Amino acid sequence: GTLYSTWFIPGRVYYVAGAGEYRKNKLTDPQWVRVDTTNAFYSLRIRGSAINNVFKVGGYFNVGHYNGLTWKKLNLNIPYSGNFYGLDVKDGIVAFAGETGGPPVFCVGKNVE
Numbered sequence: 001g002t003l004y005s006t007w008f009i010p011g012r013v014y015y016v017a018g019a020g021e022y023r024k025n026k027l028t029d030p031q032w033v034r035v036d037t038t039n040a041f042y043s044l045r046i047r048g049s050a051i052n053n054v055f056k057v058g059g060y061f062n063v064g065h066y067n068g069l070t071w072k073k074l075n076l077n078i079p080y081s082g083n084f085y086g087l088d089v090k091d092g093i094v095a096f097a098g099e100t101g102g103p104p105v106f107c108v109g110k111n112v113e
Helices: none
Strands: 004-007 015-020 020-024 033-035 043-050 052-060 065-068 071-074 085-090 093-099 105-110
Touching: 015 052, 020 043, 052 093
Parallel strands: 004 043, 015 043, 043 085
Antiparallel strands: 004 015, 015 020, 020 033, 043 052, 052 065, 052 085, 065 071, 085 093, 093 105
């Protein structure tokens, strides 16, 4: 499979994303564990601000959030077909950027942790 993105907190959690999302708690763990198997689309970026506040974005404007217990799909109701490629989470704000083949898409929201 293909991987597009990494995000980590050194010594606590490591994620890779692409054709699935995988996690390790330590780099010395023998294998990566698949997380959020409900996502059928590629994840193109994964970012977070804490172990219990991780976002992923990708194909068909797919957005997911991990709260420390479960992954939840966020429905943004974007009236176009396209992909999110950019993602950042900082100071209580989450931002997604993507393309549609027409107008660009940029979403900013308040992240309630």
